[in-house]
Amino acid sequence: xxxxxxxxxxxxxxxxxxxxxxxxxxxxxxxxxxxxxxxxxxxxxxxxxxxxxxxxxxxxxxxxxxxxxxxxxxxxxxxxxxxxxxxxxxxxxxxxxxxxxxxxxxxxxxxxxxxxxxxxxxxxxxxxxxxxxxxxxxxxxxxxxxxxxxxxxxxxxxxxxxxxxxxxxxxxxxxxxxxxxxxxxxxxxxxxxxxxxxxxxxxxxxxxxxxxxxxxxxxxxxxxxxxxxxxxxxxxxxxxxxxxxxxxxxxxxxxxxxxxxxxxxxxxxxxxxxxxxxxxxxxxxxxxxxxxxxxxxxxxxxxxxxxxxxxxxxxxxxxxxxxxxxxxxxxxxxxxxxxxxxxxxxxxxxxxxxxxxxxxxxxxxxxxxxxxxxxxxxxxxxxxxxxxxxxxxxxxxxxxxxxxxxxxxxxxxxxxxxxxxxxxxxxxxxxxxxxxxxxxxxxxxxxxxxxxxxxxxxxxxxxxxxxxxxxxxxxxxxxxxxxxxxxx
Amino acid sequence: xxxxxxxxxxxxxxxxxxxxxxxxxxxxxxxxxxxxxxxxxxxxxxxxxxxxxxxxxxxxxxxxxxxxxxxxxxxxxxxxxxxxxxxxxxxxxxxxxxxxxxxxxxxxxxxxxxxxxxxxxxxxxxxxxxxxxxxxxxxxxxxxxxxxxxxxxxxxxxxxxxxxxxxxxxxxxxxxxxxxxxxxxxxxxxxxxxxxxxxxxxxxxxxxxxxxxxxxxxxxxxxxxxxxxxxxxxxxxxxxxxxxxxxxxxxxxxxxxxxxxxxxxxxxxxxxxxxxxxxxxxxxxxxxxxxxxxxxxxxxxxxxxxxxxxxxxxxxxxxxxxxxxxxxxxxxxxxxxxxxxxxxxxxxxxxxxxxxxxxxxxxxxxxxxxxxxxxxxxxxxxxxxxxxxxxxxxxxxxxxxxxxxxxxxxxxxxxxxxxxxxxxxxxxxxxxxxxxxxxxxxxxxxxxxxxxxxxxxxxxxxxxxxxxxxxxxxxxxxxxxxxxxxxx
Numbered sequence: 001x002x003x004x005x006x007x008x009x010x011x012x013x014x015x016x017x018x019x020x021x022x023x024x025x026x027x028x029x030x031x032x033x034x035x036x037x038x039x040x041x042x043x044x045x046x047x048x049x050x051x052x053x054x055x056x057x058x059x060x061x062x063x064x065x066x067x068x069x070x071x072x073x074x075x076x077x078x079x080x081x082x083x084x085x086x087x088x089x090x091x092x093x094x095x096x097x098x099x100x101x102x103x104x105x106x107x108x109x110x111x112x113x114x115x116x117x118x119x120x121x122x123x124x125x126x127x128x129x130x131x132x133x134x135x136x137x138x139x140x141x142x143x144x145x146x147x148x149x150x151x152x153x154x155x156x157x158x159x160x161x162x163x164x165x166x167x168x169x170x171x172x173x174x175x176x177x178x179x180x181x182x183x184x185x186x187x188x189x190x191x192x193x194x195x196x197x198x199x200x201x202x203x204x205x206x207x208x209x210x211x212x213x214x215x216x217x218x219x220x221x222x223x224x225x226x227x228x229x230x231x232x233x234x235x236x237x238x239x240x241x242x243x244x245x246x247x248x249x250x251x252x253x254x255x256x257x258x259x260x261x262x263x264x265x266x267x268x269x270x271x272x273x274x275x276x277x278x279x280x281x282x283x284x285x286x287x288x289x290x291x292x293x294x295x296x297x298x299x300x301x302x303x304x305x306x307x308x309x310x311x312x313x314x315x316x317x318x319x320x321x322x323x324x325x326x327x328x329x330x331x332x333x334x335x336x337x338x339x340x341x342x343x344x345x346x347x348x349x350x351x352x353x354x355x356x357x358x359x360x361x362x363x364x365x366x367x368x369x370x371x372x373x374x375x376x377x378x379x380x381x382x383x384x385x386x387x388x389x390x391x392x393x394x395x396x397x398x399x400x401x402x403x404x405x406x407x408x409x410x411x412x413x414x415x416x417x418x419x420x421x422x423x424x425x426x427x428x429x430x431x432x433x434x435x436x437x438x439x440x441x442x443x444x445x446x447x448x449x450x451x452x453x454x455x456x457x458x459x460x461x462x463x464x465x466x467x468x469x470x471x472x473x474x475x476x477x478x479x480x481x482x483x484x485x486x487x488x
Numbered sequence: 489x490x491x492x493x494x495x496x497x498x499x500x501x502x503x504x505x506x507x508x509x510x511x512x513x514x515x516x517x518x519x520x521x522x523x524x525x526x527x528x529x530x531x532x533x534x535x536x537x538x539x540x541x542x543x544x545x546x547x548x549x550x551x552x553x554x555x556x557x558x559x560x561x562x563x564x565x566x567x568x569x570x571x572x573x574x575x576x577x578x579x580x581x582x583x584x585x586x587x588x589x590x591x592x593x594x595x596x597x598x599x600x601x602x603x604x605x606x607x608x609x610x611x612x613x614x615x616x617x618x619x620x621x622x623x624x625x626x627x628x629x630x631x632x633x634x635x636x637x638x639x640x641x642x643x644x645x646x647x648x649x650x651x652x653x654x655x656x657x658x659x660x661x662x663x664x665x666x667x668x669x670x671x672x673x674x675x676x677x678x679x680x681x682x683x684x685x686x687x688x689x690x691x692x693x694x695x696x697x698x699x700x701x702x703x704x705x706x707x708x709x710x711x712x713x714x715x716x717x718x719x720x721x722x723x724x725x726x727x728x729x730x731x732x733x734x735x736x737x738x739x740x741x742x743x744x745x746x747x748x749x750x751x752x753x754x755x756x757x758x759x760x761x762x763x764x765x766x767x768x769x770x771x772x773x774x775x776x777x778x779x780x781x782x783x784x785x786x787x788x789x790x791x792x793x794x795x796x797x798x799x800x801x802x803x804x805x806x807x808x809x810x811x812x813x814x815x816x817x818x819x820x821x822x823x824x825x826x827x828x829x830x831x832x833x834x835x836x837x838x839x840x841x842x843x844x845x846x847x848x849x850x851x852x853x854x855x856x857x858x859x860x861x862x863x864x865x866x867x868x869x870x871x872x873x874x875x876x877x878x879x880x881x882x883x884x885x886x887x888x889x890x891x892x893x894x895x896x897x898x899x900x901x902x903x904x905x906x907x908x909x910x911x912x913x914x915x916x917x918x919x920x921x922x923x924x925x926x927x928x929x930x931x932x933x934x935x936x937x938x939x940x941x942x943x944x945x946x947x948x949x950x951x952x953x954x955x956x957x958x959x960x961x962x963x964x965x966x967x968x969x970x971x972x973x974x975x976x
Contacts, residue, residue, distance in 0.1 A: 038825070084838035085782075086884035092833035097825030124612030131619045132876070139873050142866070143827030294573075337526070337585030339631030345580035350572035378630070385627050388620070396574035 003255035016215035030229035038099035048152030050181035052211035075106035141203030254448020270470035277477035282317035301405030323354035400459040491743035504703035518717035526587035536640030538669035540699035563594035629691030742936020758958035765965035770805035789893030811842035888947040
């Protein structure tokens with residue numbers, strides 16, 4: 001979930017200075033018509049990890065908007081009157097009227113998050129609390145409240161450094177609580193992943209704000225608020241659980257951008273490792289306990305990244321009776337007449353079997369998104385639907401491995417040309433491939449969003465540099481062996 | 489929830505015979521354009537209590553529709569291939585293509601219902617399963633599947649009689665299972681209430697079918713299917729969790745129609761009981777344990793039914809420092825600028841206090857519905873929102889008592905006239921009252937729907953005949969005392 005938020009996303013101070021007046025202008029251009037026409041009220045929820053600089057970011061936002069129509073409500077421990085009333089009461093009490101904006105620190109997510117981290121509730125109770133929250137927000141949205149939810153994220157190491165820095169400057173009381181938070185970084189991040197996946201809706205979207213760089217962080221917050229209010233004014237719905245792809249002209253880096261394409265394997269080393277892992281895979285697939293699980297392998301990647309070759313190395317050691325390879329191209333008539341996941345459900349393997357997908361349901365958020373075959377709302381809801389589909393599989397005990405095979409733009413060109421020049425490879429290159437290549441950047445954004453939104457703890461993505469095919473094949477084989485070994 | 493389904497909605501065979509060709513025509517008029525244009529597929533889920541005649545009803549529906557484009561899928565124990573795959577797989581496998589209709593016996597609700605009845609899962613797990621189902625259905629609906637869900641309901645006594653009757657005629661195996669079901673009537677009905685409240689959505693509505701009379705039952709099913717398919721064709725959404733208000737010209741009886749208006753109390757008896765219960769209420773309100781709960785009393789009813797008089801008898805024995813009466817009329821500007829429940833949340837009592845509402849949030853589904861102040865979708869979603877609001881209160885430990893005070897149309901006229909004739913009562917009668925009176929039937933349907941949809945186990949409605957005010961006042965006082973006694 002936080003793949004791209006983990007990256008440092010930097011913005012130098014000069015860029016920020018230049019951007020600042022534009023951001024202020026955009027915020028006021030969005031806020032003032034709302035103040036005047038009063039079509040809705042806005043609640044900006046500020047959540048996420050302690051030490052990420054939520055206070056600083058809001059202070060800046062506060063300074064940039066029209067403060068006469070903006071309140072900041074902070075909720076900590078329950079006080080006096082609130083203690084004597086149901087938990088939601090204090091949020092209701094402070095609900096802003098139409099036209100106004102409220103910034104909410106310590107939102108209704110705080111209690112459930114804290115209870116979860118300190119193990120006061122189990123997973124079912126956690127889910128139930130999120131269901132209630134979802135309904136509460138749905139109701140507010142139906143009653144003309146725009147709910148924008150921000151999750152400020154810091155990697156653990158950066159959180160630690162920030163806290164050391166703060167400690168030097170501030171009162172100890174403040175920092176003590178934050179140090180406690182650091183201890184729970186992993187649990188809080190996992191819970192955050194779940195909260196965001198389960199409660200990000202068009203009417204109440206989450207935005208993950210990478211918070212390592214204060215300038216980037218504050219610009220991303222301001223830009224998102226301005227865009228969302230403007231969209232809502234025009235009757236649109238802001239949909240996102242990621243930061244905006246571009247902030248102040250700076251393209252946000254995604255997980256796909258970070259793949260180290262220089263990794264290589266020599267032939268002799270490759271052959272040795274290949275034999276080792278194929279032998280291992282053969283042994284693992286022969287284990288009796290395999291009959292209690294099923295294995296779903298998903299291969300996606302840049303065109304010509306070598307999906308087919310990697311798959312061939314995986315199936316070589318397998319008994320043909322226990323696997324099926326499903327190359328996914330255009331849907332049939334029968335498939336088109338049903339919900340898009342039907343074509344994959346019908347290929348779900350029985351226990352004891354492997355299903356290997358050469359392209360998959362992820363085409364929904366890649367080619368269908370980029371080429372416009374799926375509408376905006378359709379591919380957006382697909383992230384959640386895919387996560388739920390994979391959860392059905394893993395809850396039933398299946399192993400789901402997903403591989404993203406990446407190559408550089410240059411390497412792709414080289415391979416395309418080689419395919420055209422080699423008679424027995426010509427069928428592998430089509431006009432479509434050349435057309436897709438022209439949209440390299442759009443596909444990269446789609447792939448980055450996909451990994452941000454569908455890398456779950458139960459079905460994580462494995463990013464594989466395929467610039468060197470040998471490296472890629474070994475990484476794929478090893479990952480499958482590791483996952484099987486862990487489970488069997 | 490099943491208030492109106494508990495009533496013996498009868499349809500004589502002659503009416504049914506006359507109606508049958510109309511129903512067939514309506515069904516085909518809805519089905520054939522769907523077959524031809526293939527805008528969506530339809531799934532008709534048949535659930536509810538065993539012995540309610542689900543099989544018979546479907547057999548009739550089957551005969552009336554075009555069977556070439558209709559399949560019936562029955563799911564019992566998991567077989568062969570399905571056992572080896574995730575639970576939802578078999579439903580996916582059989583998903584009808586666009587244009588076609590599938591009748592589903594043993595839907596995805598069966599497992600969760602059975603697990604709940606046999607205590608294999610706790611409440612949190614039950615809720616979680618419903619959340620998943622809701623998402624699954626939301627996804628199907630987004631992918632052009634119309635999901636119609638029918639809950640066939642029988643009161644326990646009728647279920648028993650029906651089973652005896654079946655036993656004489658059918659193979660024993662069949663009946664044995666049904667007798668087991670009878671034992672769980674209460675638990676199944678409660679679970680049904682919960683399932684229906686939590687998973688009835690515009691895109692996948694539940695319809696409760698009163699199944700005592702086979703002709704009424706089958707006519708209601710057919711009419712609902714025809715209407716819903718027609719509505720969906722016109723891009724509308726069928727919204728309901730009740731049977732249609734009118735089936736084949738027969739107005740469905742609601743709980744409100746069954747209130748026995750002849751109940752009476754003599755003056756002396758009244759005074760004795762009044763003193764007794766007021767003394768009791770005074771004692772109860774003085775108990776230390778009251779500080780751990782709050783009391784919310786809701787008074788609704790026909791105009792001039794005597795809400796004010798009943799409230800005065802309730803507050804007389806109470807310490808003025810611990811209660812507030814909230815007469816609800818038009819919302820203020822501040823209230824209009826916020827979600828409609830805000831005006832009630834701000835009046836939620838602190839622990840240890842009573843809040844008494846003379847009219848309430850229920851105006852949303854009464855006057856606002858009938859007079860069109862709230863849009864169709866807005867008052868429809870209000871049922872769930874209200875249930876959730878009251879659940880927040882009762883989960884926090886509060887007691888919620890809701891009274892519907894009923895009088896006859898004649899008695900209302902008498903009281904209206906008396907008010908006009910009595911100087912100090914003239915302020916109590918307005919032109920609005922006379923106007924509302926003209927819509928008596930519409931208000932009756934709205935009140936019946938309200939009671940069907942918002943009578944929950946945590947916040948039940950008490951129906952009170954107010955034709956005789958003395959009777960009404962005692963019933964109100966006694967109910968409050970009983971509820972307090974139970975809790976304190």
